[in-house]
Amino acid sequence: MNIGVLSLQGNYFEHLKKIELLEFKSIKVKTKNDLFKCDGLIIPGGESTTMSKLLDYQDLRRSILDIKDKIHIMGVCAGMVLLSKTTKYNNLKTLSIMDFEVERNGWGRQINSFNKKIKLSFSAKKIMGTFIRAPKIISYNDRIECLAMIDNEPILLTDGRHLACSFHPEYSDNLSIYKYFLNLINSK
Ligand code: GLN
Numbered sequence: 001m002n003i004g005v006l007s008l009q010g011n012y013f014e015h016l017k018k019i020e021l022l023e024f025k026s027i028k029v030k031t032k033n034d035l036f037k038c039d040g041l042i043i044p045g046g047e048s049t050t051m052s053k054l055l056d057y058q059d060l061r062r063s064i065l066d067i068k069d070k071i072h073i074m075g076v077c078a079g080m081v082l083l084s085k086t087t088k089y090n091n092l093k094t095l096s097i098m099d100f101e102v103e104r105n106g107w108g109r110q111i112n113s114f115n116k117k118i119k120l121s122f123s124a125k126k127i128m129g130t131f132i133r134a135p136k137i138i139s140y141n142d143r144i145e146c147l148a149m150i151d152n153e154p155i156l157l158t159d160g161r162h163l164a165c166s167f168h169p170e171y172s173d174n175l176s177i178y179k180y181f182l183n184l185i186n187s188k
Contacts, residue, residue: 001185004029004038008054010046010078014170018178032063040072040185043079045132045168048104049092051078061095068097073162074181080164081135098159099141106136107166118167120156120176121147127174129155129167137166147180158184 005015007028019026019042029035041064043051055061064073075083081104085096089104108114110133118129129150137154140146148156155166156177163184169177 043075045077048078048081102135107134123176130171
């Protein structure tokens, strides 16, 4: 199984390391040809506006939309923003792959970055979540399942195929979220 990490901008390197740690083949995705080799794709944290522009520049937006129902995508932080159907920012065109909306930087500015222990619905062990200018989920469709919350706010969502995470699992030694994503791919 090949797991791609969108490697146009942002924190892709740490995800590639995690995939390798779990003994899956990792692929740096910069072109359509890279993408078409993948069973799963991670869209990392970074800057959603920049990544959105680079998706068009590299002609990857259409290719991702073409295969979104065949592969599985995990969006982290800026990647979560891109998976959402948020329309309120003029400088940002999301992929609209999952039916939820976010407020960018809703968990605070860079200076308000924080770590918090998080209970995941599918794991007994808590994970330390790192929130850096993280998006806050403001609404989601009732077909979407919430897998974790803090302060009564959803922070991890799945529609059964894709996964969207507000915080950065790549900074934790706990691999539960990657395992959950890899299971989603394996079970289809
Ligand atoms: N606030 C950033 C954005 O909306 C995301 C920050 C991050 O990925 N750590 O693009």
